[in-house]
Ligand SMILES: Nc1nc2c(c(=O)[nH]1)N[C@H]1C(S)=C(S)[C@@H](COP(=O)(O)O)O[C@H]1N2
Protein backbone atom coordinates (compact mmCIF):
# COMPACT_ATOMS: atom_id res chain seq x y z
CA UNK A 1 0.00 0.00 0.00
CA UNK A 2 2.73 2.49 0.97
CA UNK A 3 4.45 1.86 -2.35
CA UNK A 4 1.41 3.10 -4.21
CA UNK A 5 1.06 6.14 -1.98
CA UNK A 6 4.63 7.25 -2.45
CA UNK A 7 4.41 7.12 -6.22
CA UNK A 8 1.32 9.24 -6.41
CA UNK A 9 1.76 11.60 -3.45
CA UNK A 10 3.00 14.39 -5.69
CA UNK A 11 0.96 14.22 -8.88
CA UNK A 12 2.45 17.46 -10.08
CA UNK A 13 5.99 16.08 -10.09
CA UNK A 14 5.03 12.78 -11.62
CA UNK A 15 3.09 14.56 -14.36
CA UNK A 16 6.05 16.67 -15.43
CA UNK A 17 8.30 13.65 -15.33
CA UNK A 18 5.92 11.80 -17.59
CA UNK A 19 5.62 14.61 -20.10
CA UNK A 20 9.35 14.97 -20.32
CA UNK A 21 9.70 11.27 -21.14
CA UNK A 22 6.98 11.55 -23.73
CA UNK A 23 8.61 14.53 -25.43
CA UNK A 24 11.90 12.65 -25.75
CA UNK A 25 10.18 9.71 -27.40
CA UNK A 26 8.38 11.95 -29.88
CA UNK A 27 11.67 13.65 -30.81
CA UNK A 28 12.94 10.23 -31.86
CA UNK A 29 11.75 7.95 -34.61
CA UNK A 30 7.98 8.30 -34.32
CA UNK A 31 7.49 11.67 -36.02
CA UNK A 32 4.14 10.68 -37.48
CA UNK A 33 2.68 9.97 -34.10
CA UNK A 34 3.84 13.34 -32.70
CA UNK A 35 1.45 15.14 -35.02
CA UNK A 36 -1.39 12.85 -33.98
CA UNK A 37 -0.71 13.35 -30.29
CA UNK A 38 -0.45 17.12 -30.42
CA UNK A 39 -3.61 17.16 -32.52
CA UNK A 40 -5.32 15.28 -29.71
CA UNK A 41 -4.15 17.89 -27.17
CA UNK A 42 -5.40 20.73 -29.38
CA UNK A 43 -8.75 19.02 -29.84
CA UNK A 44 -9.19 19.66 -26.11
CA UNK A 45 -9.40 16.09 -24.87
CA UNK A 46 -9.97 16.25 -21.11
CA UNK A 47 -6.57 15.85 -19.49
CA UNK A 48 -7.72 14.20 -16.22
CA UNK A 49 -6.54 10.83 -17.44
CA UNK A 50 -2.99 12.02 -17.24
CA UNK A 51 -3.10 14.77 -14.60
CA UNK A 52 -5.28 13.03 -11.96
CA UNK A 53 -4.40 10.01 -9.88
CA UNK A 54 -6.76 7.21 -10.91
CA UNK A 55 -8.50 4.68 -8.69
CA UNK A 56 -6.30 1.81 -9.85
CA UNK A 57 -3.26 3.81 -8.87
CA UNK A 58 -4.40 4.14 -5.24
CA UNK A 59 -6.09 0.89 -4.28
CA UNK A 60 -4.26 -2.43 -4.45
CA UNK A 61 -5.75 -4.98 -6.79
CA UNK A 62 -6.27 -8.71 -6.41
CA UNK A 63 -3.38 -10.67 -4.98
CA UNK A 64 -1.79 -13.72 -6.55
CA UNK A 65 -4.00 -16.79 -6.94
CA UNK A 66 -7.11 -14.74 -7.73
CA UNK A 67 -7.11 -16.75 -10.96
CA UNK A 68 -5.13 -20.00 -10.66
CA UNK A 69 -5.54 -20.39 -14.41
CA UNK A 70 -5.22 -16.87 -15.83
CA UNK A 71 -7.88 -15.35 -18.06
CA UNK A 72 -7.82 -12.24 -20.28
CA UNK A 73 -8.67 -8.77 -18.98
CA UNK A 74 -12.38 -8.01 -18.63
CA UNK A 75 -11.84 -5.30 -21.26
CA UNK A 76 -11.07 -8.01 -23.83
CA UNK A 77 -14.45 -9.70 -23.40
CA UNK A 78 -15.25 -9.12 -27.08
CA UNK A 79 -12.27 -11.13 -28.25
CA UNK A 80 -13.98 -14.49 -28.60
CA UNK A 81 -14.69 -17.19 -31.14
CA UNK A 82 -17.96 -16.52 -32.91
CA UNK A 83 -20.25 -18.62 -35.06
CA UNK A 84 -22.67 -17.73 -37.86
CA UNK A 85 -26.01 -19.19 -36.72
CA UNK A 86 -27.50 -19.75 -40.20
CA UNK A 87 -24.42 -21.57 -41.49
CA UNK A 88 -25.13 -24.93 -39.85
CA UNK A 89 -28.28 -26.63 -38.63
CA UNK A 90 -26.92 -27.98 -35.36
CA UNK A 91 -24.03 -27.01 -33.01
CA UNK A 92 -22.98 -30.68 -32.77
CA UNK A 93 -21.72 -30.57 -36.36
CA UNK A 94 -20.73 -26.97 -36.69
CA UNK A 95 -17.95 -24.43 -36.79
CA UNK A 96 -16.90 -21.20 -35.10
CA UNK A 97 -14.25 -18.70 -36.14
CA UNK A 98 -10.96 -17.30 -34.81
CA UNK A 99 -11.17 -13.52 -34.09
CA UNK A 100 -8.29 -12.67 -36.44
CA UNK A 101 -9.10 -8.94 -36.36
CA UNK A 102 -8.32 -8.76 -32.64
CA UNK A 103 -5.00 -10.62 -32.68
CA UNK A 104 -1.46 -9.64 -33.67
CA UNK A 105 1.71 -11.61 -34.26
CA UNK A 106 1.22 -15.17 -35.49
CA UNK A 107 0.29 -17.34 -32.50
CA UNK A 108 -3.37 -18.18 -31.97
CA UNK A 109 -4.09 -18.36 -28.22
CA UNK A 110 -5.52 -21.75 -27.30
CA UNK A 111 -8.91 -20.45 -26.19
CA UNK A 112 -9.40 -18.62 -29.50
CA UNK A 113 -8.59 -21.43 -31.95
CA UNK A 114 -11.62 -21.94 -34.19
CA UNK A 115 -13.45 -25.24 -33.71
CA UNK A 116 -14.84 -27.60 -36.29
CA UNK A 117 -16.51 -30.78 -35.06
CA UNK A 118 -18.68 -33.31 -36.82
CA UNK A 119 -19.92 -35.08 -33.69
CA UNK A 120 -19.34 -32.64 -30.84
CA UNK A 121 -16.34 -32.51 -28.49
CA UNK A 122 -15.34 -35.93 -27.17
CA UNK A 123 -14.31 -35.83 -23.48
CA UNK A 124 -11.62 -38.50 -23.06
CA UNK A 125 -9.55 -39.29 -19.95
CA UNK A 126 -5.94 -39.74 -21.10
CA UNK A 127 -5.67 -42.98 -19.08
CA UNK A 128 -8.53 -44.44 -21.15
CA UNK A 129 -7.20 -43.36 -24.54
CA UNK A 130 -5.43 -45.77 -26.90
CA UNK A 131 -3.84 -45.30 -30.33
CA UNK A 132 -3.67 -48.40 -32.53
CA UNK A 133 -1.44 -48.90 -35.58
CA UNK A 134 -2.34 -51.93 -37.70
CA UNK A 135 -2.81 -53.20 -41.28
CA UNK A 136 0.24 -53.65 -43.51
CA UNK A 137 2.73 -53.65 -40.62
CA UNK A 138 5.08 -56.26 -39.12
CA UNK A 139 3.94 -55.53 -35.53
CA UNK A 140 0.46 -54.16 -34.91
CA UNK A 141 0.79 -51.87 -31.87
CA UNK A 142 -1.44 -50.20 -29.31
CA UNK A 143 -0.01 -47.12 -27.54
CA UNK A 144 -1.12 -45.52 -24.28
CA UNK A 145 -0.54 -41.78 -23.84
CA UNK A 146 2.39 -42.67 -21.58
CA UNK A 147 3.90 -44.85 -24.30
CA UNK A 148 3.70 -41.98 -26.79
CA UNK A 149 5.59 -39.65 -24.48
CA UNK A 150 8.54 -42.05 -24.29
CA UNK A 151 9.33 -41.38 -27.97
CA UNK A 152 11.54 -38.44 -28.96
CA UNK A 153 9.37 -35.41 -29.60
CA UNK A 154 9.63 -32.16 -31.54
CA UNK A 155 8.14 -28.67 -31.39
CA UNK A 156 6.88 -27.11 -34.60
CA UNK A 157 4.57 -24.26 -35.50
CA UNK A 158 1.95 -24.79 -38.18
CA UNK A 159 -1.28 -23.24 -39.42
CA UNK A 160 -4.39 -25.39 -39.72
CA UNK A 161 -6.87 -24.07 -42.29
CA UNK A 162 -10.21 -25.72 -42.95
CA UNK A 163 -10.58 -26.26 -46.70
CA UNK A 164 -13.97 -24.50 -46.38
CA UNK A 165 -12.35 -21.27 -45.10
CA UNK A 166 -13.68 -18.39 -47.31
CA UNK A 167 -16.04 -20.97 -48.82
CA UNK A 168 -19.07 -18.67 -48.47
CA UNK A 169 -17.37 -16.07 -50.68
CA UNK A 170 -17.29 -18.06 -53.94
CA UNK A 171 -20.32 -16.32 -55.43
CA UNK A 172 -19.62 -12.84 -54.11
CA UNK A 173 -18.83 -10.90 -50.94
CA UNK A 174 -21.00 -12.22 -48.16
CA UNK A 175 -19.76 -12.32 -44.55
CA UNK A 176 -18.77 -9.00 -42.99
CA UNK A 177 -15.58 -9.55 -41.05
CA UNK A 178 -12.26 -11.33 -41.51
CA UNK A 179 -13.23 -13.46 -38.50
CA UNK A 180 -15.99 -14.95 -40.67
CA UNK A 181 -14.39 -14.82 -44.14
CA UNK A 182 -10.96 -16.11 -43.03
CA UNK A 183 -11.27 -17.26 -39.41
CA UNK A 184 -11.29 -21.02 -40.03
CA UNK A 185 -7.57 -20.96 -39.41
CA UNK A 186 -5.31 -21.16 -36.37
CA UNK A 187 -1.55 -21.21 -35.90
CA UNK A 188 -0.16 -23.20 -33.02
CA UNK A 189 3.14 -24.57 -31.75
CA UNK A 190 2.67 -28.31 -31.42
CA UNK A 191 4.67 -30.72 -29.31
CA UNK A 192 4.45 -34.27 -30.57
CA UNK A 193 6.10 -37.42 -31.83
CA UNK A 194 6.98 -37.55 -35.54
CA UNK A 195 4.51 -40.06 -37.03
CA UNK A 196 7.47 -41.59 -38.87
CA UNK A 197 8.90 -42.88 -35.56
CA UNK A 198 5.67 -44.67 -34.63
CA UNK A 199 5.44 -46.20 -38.11
CA UNK A 200 9.05 -47.39 -37.85
CA UNK A 201 8.23 -49.00 -34.52
CA UNK A 202 5.36 -50.92 -36.16
CA UNK A 203 7.45 -51.79 -39.24
CA UNK A 204 5.63 -50.77 -42.41
CA UNK A 205 5.44 -53.53 -45.08
CA UNK A 206 7.06 -52.85 -48.50
CA UNK A 207 3.72 -52.69 -50.36
CA UNK A 208 2.27 -50.05 -47.99
CA UNK A 209 1.37 -46.75 -49.67
CA UNK A 210 -1.50 -45.19 -47.69
CA UNK A 211 -2.76 -44.81 -44.18
CA UNK A 212 -6.20 -44.24 -42.75
CA UNK A 213 -6.43 -42.00 -39.67
CA UNK A 214 -9.53 -42.31 -37.47
CA UNK A 215 -10.86 -40.21 -34.60
CA UNK A 216 -12.36 -41.50 -31.34
CA UNK A 217 -15.22 -38.97 -31.37
CA UNK A 218 -18.85 -39.74 -32.21
CA UNK A 219 -18.22 -38.86 -35.88
CA UNK A 220 -15.31 -41.36 -36.07
CA UNK A 221 -13.82 -39.02 -38.68
CA UNK A 222 -11.60 -40.89 -41.14
CA UNK A 223 -9.21 -39.70 -43.85
CA UNK A 224 -6.77 -41.44 -46.22
CA UNK A 225 -3.26 -39.96 -46.22
CA UNK A 226 -0.40 -40.95 -48.54
CA UNK A 227 2.41 -42.75 -46.67
CA UNK A 228 4.91 -40.34 -48.19
CA UNK A 229 3.31 -37.42 -46.30
CA UNK A 230 3.13 -39.44 -43.07
CA UNK A 231 6.87 -40.15 -43.28
CA UNK A 232 7.66 -36.54 -44.20
CA UNK A 233 6.42 -34.06 -41.56
CA UNK A 234 3.28 -35.38 -39.79
CA UNK A 235 3.20 -35.23 -35.99
CA UNK A 236 1.16 -37.09 -33.40
CA UNK A 237 0.69 -34.09 -31.09
CA UNK A 238 -0.37 -33.86 -27.47
CA UNK A 239 0.56 -30.27 -26.60
CA UNK A 240 -0.47 -26.94 -28.17
CA UNK A 241 1.37 -23.71 -27.36
CA UNK A 242 3.07 -25.56 -24.51
CA UNK A 243 0.04 -26.91 -22.66
CA UNK A 244 -2.17 -29.94 -23.20
CA UNK A 245 -4.38 -29.86 -26.29
CA UNK A 246 -7.78 -28.35 -25.55
CA UNK A 247 -10.70 -30.82 -25.69
CA UNK A 248 -12.00 -28.86 -28.71
CA UNK A 249 -8.71 -29.50 -30.51
CA UNK A 250 -8.66 -33.26 -29.90
CA UNK A 251 -7.41 -33.86 -26.33
CA UNK A 252 -5.50 -35.99 -25.57
CA UNK A 253 -3.94 -36.46 -29.03
CA UNK A 254 -4.41 -35.25 -32.61
CA UNK A 255 -2.75 -35.73 -35.97
CA UNK A 256 -0.87 -32.75 -37.41
CA UNK A 257 -0.67 -32.76 -41.23
CA UNK A 258 1.36 -29.60 -42.02
CA UNK A 259 0.14 -27.44 -44.90
CA UNK A 260 -2.73 -29.80 -45.77
CA UNK A 261 -6.45 -29.19 -45.38
CA UNK A 262 -7.70 -29.11 -41.78
CA UNK A 263 -10.08 -32.01 -42.28
CA UNK A 264 -7.12 -34.42 -42.43
CA UNK A 265 -5.83 -33.35 -39.00
CA UNK A 266 -7.77 -36.06 -37.17
CA UNK A 267 -8.60 -35.11 -33.59
CA UNK A 268 -8.91 -37.62 -30.71
CA UNK A 269 -6.70 -39.86 -32.88
CA UNK A 270 -7.38 -43.52 -32.04
CA UNK A 271 -6.43 -45.62 -35.07
CA UNK A 272 -4.00 -45.64 -37.98
CA UNK A 273 -4.47 -48.39 -40.52
CA UNK A 274 -1.78 -48.99 -43.14
CA UNK A 275 -2.91 -50.03 -46.62
CA UNK A 276 -1.91 -50.03 -50.28
CA UNK A 277 -4.66 -47.73 -51.61
CA UNK A 278 -6.91 -44.91 -50.43
CA UNK A 279 -10.18 -45.79 -48.69
CA UNK A 280 -12.43 -43.17 -50.34
CA UNK A 281 -14.26 -42.25 -47.16
CA UNK A 282 -17.11 -39.74 -47.03
CA UNK A 283 -14.78 -36.83 -46.22
CA UNK A 284 -12.74 -37.41 -49.40
CA UNK A 285 -15.58 -38.13 -51.84
CA UNK A 286 -18.84 -36.34 -51.05
CA UNK A 287 -16.94 -33.67 -49.07
CA UNK A 288 -13.61 -31.96 -49.67
CA UNK A 289 -13.73 -32.38 -53.43
CA UNK A 290 -14.27 -29.40 -55.72
CA UNK A 291 -17.00 -29.54 -58.35
CA UNK A 292 -15.74 -27.84 -61.52
CA UNK A 293 -17.76 -25.97 -64.16
CA UNK A 294 -17.70 -29.03 -66.48
CA UNK A 295 -19.32 -31.23 -63.81
CA UNK A 296 -16.14 -33.11 -62.94
CA UNK A 297 -14.75 -32.95 -59.42
CA UNK A 298 -11.19 -32.38 -58.30
CA UNK A 299 -10.27 -34.93 -55.61
CA UNK A 300 -7.37 -35.06 -53.14
CA UNK A 301 -6.66 -31.32 -53.15
CA UNK A 302 -4.67 -31.66 -49.98
CA UNK A 303 -2.28 -28.71 -50.00
CA UNK A 304 -3.67 -25.36 -48.91
CA UNK A 305 -2.68 -22.77 -51.49
CA UNK A 306 -0.91 -19.46 -50.88
CA UNK A 307 -3.29 -16.94 -49.30
CA UNK A 308 -3.45 -13.76 -47.23
CA UNK A 309 -5.91 -11.36 -45.63
CA UNK A 310 -5.72 -7.88 -44.15
CA UNK A 311 -6.91 -8.23 -40.56
CA UNK A 312 -6.70 -4.51 -39.68
CA UNK A 313 -8.50 -2.52 -40.78
CA UNK A 314 -11.40 -4.86 -41.52
CA UNK A 315 -15.17 -4.72 -40.93
CA UNK A 316 -14.90 -5.56 -37.21
CA UNK A 317 -11.86 -3.29 -36.81
CA UNK A 318 -12.62 0.03 -38.56
CA UNK A 319 -10.19 2.99 -38.71
CA UNK A 320 -11.03 4.96 -35.58
CA UNK A 321 -8.28 7.60 -35.67
CA UNK A 322 -9.36 9.56 -38.73
CA UNK A 323 -7.10 10.72 -41.54
CA UNK A 324 -3.32 10.77 -41.28
CA UNK A 325 -0.72 8.16 -40.52
CA UNK A 326 -2.18 4.64 -40.61
CA UNK A 327 -0.78 1.12 -40.35
CA UNK A 328 -2.49 -1.85 -41.91
CA UNK A 329 -1.67 -5.39 -40.90
CA UNK A 330 -2.49 -8.89 -41.98
CA UNK A 331 -1.61 -12.56 -42.20
CA UNK A 332 -0.20 -14.63 -45.05
CA UNK A 333 0.37 -18.37 -45.38
CA UNK A 334 1.12 -21.18 -47.82
CA UNK A 335 0.69 -24.92 -47.43
CA UNK A 336 3.65 -25.39 -49.75
CA UNK A 337 6.25 -23.71 -47.53
CA UNK A 338 7.33 -20.20 -46.54
CA UNK A 339 5.71 -16.90 -47.50
CA UNK A 340 8.29 -14.91 -49.42
CA UNK A 341 6.52 -11.64 -50.19
CA UNK A 342 3.22 -9.88 -49.61
CA UNK A 343 2.02 -7.01 -51.80
CA UNK A 344 -0.65 -4.61 -50.64
CA UNK A 345 -2.87 -2.23 -52.55
CA UNK A 346 -5.05 0.55 -51.14
CA UNK A 347 -6.70 1.30 -54.50
CA UNK A 348 -8.27 -2.04 -55.39
CA UNK A 349 -5.27 -3.59 -57.13
CA UNK A 350 -4.25 -0.74 -59.48
CA UNK A 351 -1.04 -0.03 -57.60
CA UNK A 352 0.84 -2.48 -55.42
CA UNK A 353 3.51 -1.96 -52.78
CA UNK A 354 5.61 -4.53 -50.97
CA UNK A 355 4.52 -4.94 -47.36
CA UNK A 356 6.92 -5.18 -44.44
CA UNK A 357 7.17 -8.87 -43.51
CA UNK A 358 7.72 -9.76 -39.88
CA UNK A 359 10.97 -11.72 -39.41
CA UNK A 360 9.31 -14.83 -37.92
CA UNK A 361 9.12 -17.10 -40.96
CA UNK A 362 8.46 -20.81 -40.56
CA UNK A 363 7.29 -23.05 -43.40
CA UNK A 364 3.55 -23.85 -43.36
CA UNK A 365 3.02 -21.31 -40.59
CA UNK A 366 1.30 -17.90 -40.56
CA UNK A 367 3.41 -14.88 -41.39
CA UNK A 368 2.52 -11.37 -40.17
CA UNK A 369 2.82 -8.32 -42.43
CA UNK A 370 2.48 -4.57 -41.87
CA UNK A 371 2.17 -1.58 -44.19
CA UNK A 372 2.23 2.11 -43.23
CA UNK A 373 0.42 4.66 -45.37
CA UNK A 374 -1.02 8.15 -45.16
CA UNK A 375 -4.81 8.17 -45.28
CA UNK A 376 -6.29 11.30 -46.83
CA UNK A 377 -9.79 10.34 -45.71
CA UNK A 378 -10.95 9.19 -49.15
CA UNK A 379 -12.48 5.79 -49.93
CA UNK A 380 -9.95 2.94 -50.04
CA UNK A 381 -10.08 -0.56 -51.49
CA UNK A 382 -7.59 -2.63 -49.50
CA UNK A 383 -6.14 -5.83 -50.92
CA UNK A 384 -3.23 -8.13 -50.11
CA UNK A 385 -1.53 -10.67 -52.36
CA UNK A 386 0.84 -13.34 -50.99
CA UNK A 387 3.65 -15.07 -52.87
CA UNK A 388 5.43 -18.14 -51.49
CA UNK A 389 9.00 -19.37 -51.82
CA UNK A 390 8.02 -21.61 -54.75
CA UNK A 391 6.61 -18.68 -56.72
CA UNK A 392 2.91 -19.46 -56.15
CA UNK A 393 0.96 -16.19 -56.38
CA UNK A 394 -2.40 -15.67 -54.68
CA UNK A 395 -4.99 -15.24 -57.49
CA UNK A 396 -7.76 -12.67 -57.83
CA UNK A 397 -11.28 -14.02 -57.35
CA UNK A 398 -11.89 -13.50 -61.07
CA UNK A 399 -8.86 -15.64 -61.94
CA UNK A 400 -9.99 -18.28 -59.48
CA UNK A 401 -13.52 -18.44 -60.90
CA UNK A 402 -12.32 -18.64 -64.49
CA UNK A 403 -10.18 -21.65 -63.57
CA UNK A 404 -12.56 -23.41 -61.20
CA UNK A 405 -16.09 -22.24 -61.98
CA UNK A 406 -18.53 -21.23 -59.24
CA UNK A 407 -19.68 -24.59 -57.88
CA UNK A 408 -16.84 -24.88 -55.41
CA UNK A 409 -17.04 -24.52 -51.65
CA UNK A 410 -13.51 -25.50 -50.71
CA UNK A 411 -10.07 -24.05 -51.43
CA UNK A 412 -10.98 -20.41 -52.06
CA UNK A 413 -7.67 -18.51 -51.80
CA UNK A 414 -8.77 -15.47 -53.83
CA UNK A 415 -7.67 -11.93 -53.00
CA UNK A 416 -9.99 -10.26 -50.45
CA UNK A 417 -11.12 -6.63 -50.87
CA UNK A 418 -12.12 -4.38 -47.95
CA UNK A 419 -13.76 -1.07 -48.76
CA UNK A 420 -12.81 1.68 -46.30
CA UNK A 421 -15.33 4.53 -46.26
CA UNK A 422 -14.60 8.15 -45.38
CA UNK A 423 -16.03 7.45 -41.92
CA UNK A 424 -13.40 4.76 -41.38
CA UNK A 425 -16.00 1.99 -41.50
CA UNK A 426 -14.99 -1.09 -43.47
CA UNK A 427 -17.05 -3.45 -45.60
CA UNK A 428 -16.51 -6.74 -47.44
CA UNK A 429 -16.85 -5.97 -51.17
CA UNK A 430 -15.80 -7.31 -54.54
CA UNK A 431 -14.54 -5.21 -57.40
CA UNK A 432 -14.28 -6.37 -60.99
N1 LIG B 1 -12.03 -36.67 -35.04
C1 LIG B 1 -12.28 -35.55 -35.72
N2 LIG B 1 -11.26 -34.91 -36.31
C2 LIG B 1 -11.47 -33.78 -37.01
C3 LIG B 1 -12.78 -33.26 -37.17
C4 LIG B 1 -13.84 -33.94 -36.52
O1 LIG B 1 -15.01 -33.55 -36.57
N3 LIG B 1 -13.56 -35.09 -35.80
N4 LIG B 1 -12.98 -32.14 -37.95
C5 LIG B 1 -11.94 -31.86 -38.96
C6 LIG B 1 -12.06 -30.59 -39.64
S1 LIG B 1 -13.16 -30.49 -40.94
C7 LIG B 1 -11.20 -29.54 -39.38
S2 LIG B 1 -11.24 -28.13 -40.30
C8 LIG B 1 -10.27 -29.60 -38.25
C9 LIG B 1 -10.59 -28.48 -37.27
O2 LIG B 1 -9.67 -28.45 -36.21
P1 LIG B 1 -9.92 -27.51 -34.96
O3 LIG B 1 -11.25 -27.86 -34.36
O4 LIG B 1 -8.75 -27.69 -34.08
O5 LIG B 1 -9.98 -26.09 -35.49
O6 LIG B 1 -10.31 -30.83 -37.54
C10 LIG B 1 -10.54 -31.96 -38.35
N5 LIG B 1 -10.40 -33.16 -37.57
Ligand SMILES: [Mo]
Nearest residue numbers: 162163262263
Ligand atom coordinates in the same frame (compact mmCIF):
# COMPACT_ATOMS: atom_id res chain seq x y z
MO1 LIG C 1 -12.79 -28.60 -42.15
